[in-house]
Amino acid sequence: MPEIKYNPDGTPFVETMRLGHAEVQRCQAKKRDGYQCGQPAAKGTRVCKMHGAGTRKRVERGERKDPLTVNTVFGVYAKSGKTRISEIREELERLYQQQDIENTDPDLIVVRAVLKMLLEQEDRVAQAALTLEDASKLVEGQLEALRLSPDLETIAVVAKAARDVSQAYGLLENYSRIVSDHAYRVIKAVESRATTRAKTAEAKALEKFLELSALLSSILRETLEPEQYEIVYARFKNEVMAQLQPPGG
Numbered sequence: 427m428p429e430i431k432y433n434p435d436g437t438p439f440v441e442t443m444r445l446g447h448a449e450v451q452r453c454q455a456k457k458r459d460g461y462q463c464g465q466p467a468a469k470g471t472r473v474c475k476m477h478g479a480g481t482r483k484r485v486e487r488g489e490r491k492d493p494l495t496v497n498t499v500f501g502v503y504a505k506s507g508k509t510r511i512s513e514i515r516e517e518l519e520r521l522y523q524q525q526d527i528e529n530t531d532p533d534l535i536v537v538r539a540v541l542k543m544l545l546e547q548e549d550r551v552a553q554a555a556l557t558l559e560d561a562s563k564l565v566e567g568q569l570e571a572l573r574l575s576p577d578l579e580t581i582a583v584v585a586k587a588a589r590d591v592s593q594a595y596g597l598l599e600n601y602s603r604i605v606s607d608h609a610y611r612v613i614k615a616v617e618s619r620a621t622t623r624a625k626t627a628e629a630k631a632l633e634k635f636l637e638l639s640a641l642l643s644s645i646l647r648e649t650l651e652p653e654q655y656e657i658v659y660a661r662f663k664n665e666v667m668a669q670l671q672p673p674g675g
Contacts, residue, residue: 434460445567453477453567457560464560465567474567561587
């Protein structure tokens with residue numbers, strides 16, 4: 427006799443469930459929150475397809491974890507998006523450390539505020555992802571049940587639910603990616619702008635130095651004998667001017 431499992435609120439897992447006009451076997455796997463999965467079990471098994479129906483041999487061979495006990499993980503935001511946002515934040519801090527950029531740069535102020543907001547909302551977005559996961563499983567369970575007991579009205583409802591879940595998945599998946607991509611482009615633009623400013627300042631400094639060098643040469647030419655001037659100018663050219671190179675060279 428199968429072991430009786432209990433939900434966190436103390437209620438026992440149930441063997442069957444009503445779905446439309448039919449009574450079907452209910453999945454006996456646990457969700458992330460510890461409650462019983464709400465999907466119908468796949469035909470001839472005690473779990474739904476999402477929780478690993480038909481994989482007993484793979485579990486026995488150690489090729490995958492037991493679907494009746496392992497927690498399901500939804501990774502569209504929790505993994506990909508969160509990692510991307512963290513990388514953008516590190517890139518932003520690196521830019522501040524390596525470039526002569528003031529904290530008053532308006533573009534970077536906006537980027538910092540957006541990244542801060544995303545990280546603060548992380549828990550809410552992750553919870554929304556889990557809600558979508560449950561909704562997706564329920565829709566798949568309903569579709570499985572319809573194969574056994576076709577109902578045109580229920581089919582229409584399930585089809586709409588499937589479209590809604592698919593759209594929500596897409597919005598959630600694209601949200602952090604779009605924001606972080608824009609943030610990354612802003613950071614690179616500001617970095618390029620800072621580099622351009624630095625090169626411009628360097629070019630102006632070199633131009634000023636060459637002006638002063640020309641003035642010095644003129645003064646020396648007026649005050650020194652030609653032989654002395656040639657000696658001084660040769661040393662200046664070989665020991666000073668030879669070390670100069672244009673910005674970015």
